[in-house]
Amino acid sequence: MEEVALEDTRIRRSYRINEPMTTYLVGIAVSDFATIESTHTGQYGTHPIQFVASPDNIGAMDDSFVYLGDAIDAFESWYGPYIWSRVGFVLTPVGAMEHVHLIAYPEFVGISGPNFNQNRLMAHELAHHWWGNITTLSSPADMWIKEGNAEYCAHLFTEYVFGKEDFIEQMRSNQTLVLRTAHIEDDGFQPLSGIPYEQTYGVHTYNKGAAVMHNMRSYMGDSLFSSAQTAVLTDLAFSAVDAEEYRDYLSTISGLDMGPFFDDWIFSTGFSNYELEEMIVTPTGNDFEVEVTVQQKLRATDSYHTNEPVGITFFAADWTAETMQMRASDELSTATFTLPFEPVMTIINFEQTLNMGRMNRSYEITEPGPQNIAGTNLFTLNVENISAGDSALLNVVHHWTAADEAQNPEEVVVSNTHYWSVQGILPNDFEMRSFIRFNGGESDLDFELLQEGIETVQMMYRPTFDSEWEIYPYAEISPFGNGGLARLEPILPGEYTLANVFIDVTTENILDAAEVTVSPNPTQDWLRVQVNAPDIADEYRLQLYNLNGQLLREEAHAKNTQLDVSWSLAGMPAGTYVLYIRNGKGSRAVEVVVQ
Numbered sequence: 001m002e003e004v005a006l007e008d009t010r011i012r013r014s015y016r017i018n019e020p021m022t023t024y025l026v027g028i029a030v031s032d033f034a035t036i037e038s039t040h041t042g043q044y045g046t047h048p049i050q051f052v053a054s055p056d057n058i059g060a061m062d063d064s065f066v067y068l069g070d071a072i073d074a075f076e077s078w079y080g081p082y083i084w085s086r087v088g089f090v091l092t093p094v095g096a097m098e099h100v101h102l103i104a105y106p107e108f109v110g111i112s113g114p115n116f117n118q119n120r121l122m123a124h125e126l127a128h129h130w131w132g133n134i135t136t137l138s139s140p141a142d143m144w145i146k147e148g149n150a151e152y153c154a155h156l157f158t159e160y161v162f163g164k165e166d167f168i169e170q171m172r173s174n175q176t177l178v179l180r181t182a183h184i185e186d187d188g189f190q191p192l193s194g195i196p197y198e199q200t201y202g203v204h205t206y207n208k209g210a211a212v213m214h215n216m217r218s219y220m221g222d223s224l225f226s227s228a229q230t231a232v233l234t235d236l237a238f239s240a241v242d243a244e245e246y247r248d249y250l251s252t253i254s255g256l257d258m259g260p261f262f263d264d265w266i267f268s269t270g271f272s273n274y275e276l277e278e279m280i281v282t283p284t285g286n287d288f289e290v291e292v293t294v295q296q297k298l299r300a301t302d303s304y305h306t307n308e309p310v311g312i313t314f315f316a317a318d319w320t321a322e323t324m325q326m327r328a329s330d331e332l333s334t335a336t337f338t339l340p341f342e343p344v345m346t347i348i349n350f351e352q353t354l355n356m357g358r359m360n361r362s363y364e365i366t367e368p369g370p371q372n373i374a375g376t377n378l379f380t381l382n383v384e385n386i387s388a389g390d391s392a393l394l395n396v397v398h399h400w401t402a403a404d405e406a407q408n409p410e411e412v413v414v415s416n417t418h419y420w421s422v423q424g425i426l427p428n429d430f431e432m433r434s435f436i437r438f439n440g441g442e443s444d445l446d447f448e449l450l451q452e453g454i455e456t457v458q459m460m461y462r463p464t465f466d467s468e469w470e471i472y473p474y475a476e477i478s479p480f481g482n483g484g485l486a487r488l489e490p491i492l493p494g495e496y497t498l499a500n501v502f503i504d505v506t507t508e509n510i511l512d513a514a515e516v517t518v519s520p521n522p523t524q525d526w527l528r529v530q531v532n533a534p535d536i537a538d539e540y541r542l543q544l545y546n547l548n549g550q551l552l553r554e555e556a557h558a559k560n561t562q563l564d565v566s567w568s569l570a571g572m573p574a575g576t577y578v579l580y581i582r583n584g585k586g587s588r589a590v591e592v593v594v595q
Contacts, residue, residue, distance in 0.1 A: 001015060019083065022133075025100055027104060029092055029104060035051065035058070036058060036062050043077065044080075044081035047086070047087050048085070048086045049088070050086055053110070057107065061089075064118050065114075068122065071122060071123045071161075072126070074123075074159075075126065075129075075130060078156055079226070079233055080230040084101060084129055084133070089110065096124075098150075130233055131146045131150050131153070135237060138242045141200075141242075142192075142193050142243050144192040144195070144204070144208075144209035144212075152213035152214060155174070174207050177207055178211055179400050182202070182204050183300070185202055185203045186204050190202075190204045192204060192266045193243035212265045212266065212355070216261060224256070228250050231253040243266055263303075264303070265305075269300050271357035274297070275294065276293075276295075276465055278291075279292050288343070290314065291334065291335075292312060292334065292335055293332055293334045294328055295332055296329075296331055296333070298357075304330050307328075308328045309325050310327070310349070311353035312325070312326060312347075312348055314346055316341035317344050319425060325353070345395070357400040358400060358401070359398045362395045364393055366392075367383075370546075380435040380436075382432060384431040386429065387427065390429070394426065395423050399420065403419035407469070410502075411501070411502050412460070412501050413499055413501075415446065415498045419496060422494060422495075423493050426493070433487070433491055434487075434488045436485070437486075438486070438498055440482045446483060456500045460472065460498070461475075464494065469497070472496065475487065480578075480591065485578065486498070515531070516529075516530070516581060516588055521590075521592055521593060522594070524569075525568065526569055527566065529542060530562075531562065540556070540582070541554065542556075543579070543580040544578070575594060578590070578592070
């Protein structure tokens with residue numbers, strides 16, 4: 001409003017913001033700043049833009065914020081007009097903070113270029129000009145209302161600018177972070193509403209909050225989600241709400257009872273998960289009637305979720321696909337669909353309709369090599385063989401819920417925390433192998449499994465969801481780190497889980513007790529491998545893998561009770577590798593670090 005020069009080179013400036021705002025949004029940044037002024041015309045009019053930074057950084061800042069206009073357009077399309085009189089960012093040594101006219105923003109991010117981290121943080125902080133700066137929360141116990149919405153807006157920005165595939169990948173990465181770390185970083189599984197004060201700004205609030213906002217979108221549908229959320233911001237502008245008020249207003253505006261959703265995802269801990277329990281296919285003329293029953297499983301909660309929108313994608317032999325949705329409640333839910341083809345593969349949550357206690361990863365494979373296994377957790381996959389011109393459609397799911405019990409649960413105690421399923425439409429000559437690593441740290445999924453020691457651990461397998469668990473005959477279990485490593489060669493379609501097996505399975509691994517020395521480790525250019533196994537005289541085979549399960553080197557050595565060889569590792573990239581030492585009586589896996 002005014003600038004007045006005072007004595008001693010001091011300057012008094014006066015400011016006014018016409019809109020009401022919470023006091024925590026007031027802040028002043030002081031420095032020898034340079035500015036760039038521009039405008040952006042959006043759906044609801046023209047907005048002044050201001051970038052503020054040191055003279056040395058102002059150019060790089062301008063280059064880094066090339067998608068700001070797209071972010072404004074994305075959020076106005078979902079949540080209505082940007083109401084503040086300016087869109088501004090100021091680069092500061094610390095940040096970020098969503099001040100209403102000039103967002104304080106960390107300098108090192110704001111000059112890094114329009115990369116993923118810059119775009120995500122820019123979108124998150126701008127989104128607070130809807131969630132938090134217009135409608136805010138009444139106490140820290142509901143911090144998810146602004147932070148979960150803002151972080152999900154960073155996902156919506158990606159969808160708007162870069163498309164659905166990148167959006168789904170960002171959601172998967174976020175949900176993987178939630179499943180792996182939220183309960184560790186935040187001192188246990190927490191509800192979003194009523195979160196302990198010490199965990200106000202934790203992984204639950206931001207990342208699970210974002211995941212749950214996507215679930216709300218799926219629960220309501222895009223149109224109703226957008227209109228109801230916009231109504232909250234319009235009718236409850238410049239006010240603070242708690243979870244109950246937020247729930248009730250969404251219910252009133254949408255006409256949907258949001259009570260079950262809030263009970264399941266906001267007021268409770270944990271996650272739901274679904275697996276196929278039964279599928280009956282009946283030809284009806286040129287079509288096929290498909291009756292599907294899904295089983296709901298739970299992680300860190302005791303209550304089954306209600307009225308959950310579960311997407312089911314059916315595939316024909318030629319990969320033609322059709323996605324249907326059913327509403328699932330309780331432990332078992334059944335729905336019937338009509339398809340124009342006979343389904344040969346069925347994938348639940350293929351399009352990431354819900355963020356829940358499972359992670360899907362699908363592959364279209366045309367050549368051998370390691371596959372991107374992000375999200376499948378401690379699971380590596382390498383395709384060994386596929387004929388030129390052939391293609392494979394493969395789907396891997398890591399379920400963060402208990403596997404079904406074995407037929408003899410006292411003798412075979414399967415994992416109560418996770419399991420995997422592998423399925424696909426595969427050519428006849430398709431071959432693949434895998435490593436599955438399991439760890440026994442207190443916060444690891446296999447902590448309880450390894451209380452009995454690795455000697456009882458077996459990899460269990462069943463070819464279909466309705467068959468019984470059996471010990472997988474093509475698995476080698478070896479000690480590794482604070483747990484073990486299961487080498488599956490080959491890995492076949494079906495379901496896999498780890499188990500403690502308390503029956504004689506005649507799989508004694510004599511190399512477990514052998515004297516094995518691998519040195520120096522870490523190493524730079526060579527490795528000496530020594531084995532003393534006086535109880536056996538057999539051929540040794542050394543195999544070096546990377547962490548994608550790709551075989552890099554292999555050597556065979558003549559029958560003997562001892563082995564003493566040196567390997568040159570010159571030119572090997574720095575990183576962590578797995579050295580397998582095998583003979584006819586067992587195997588050992590050793591982690592090798594190349595510096």
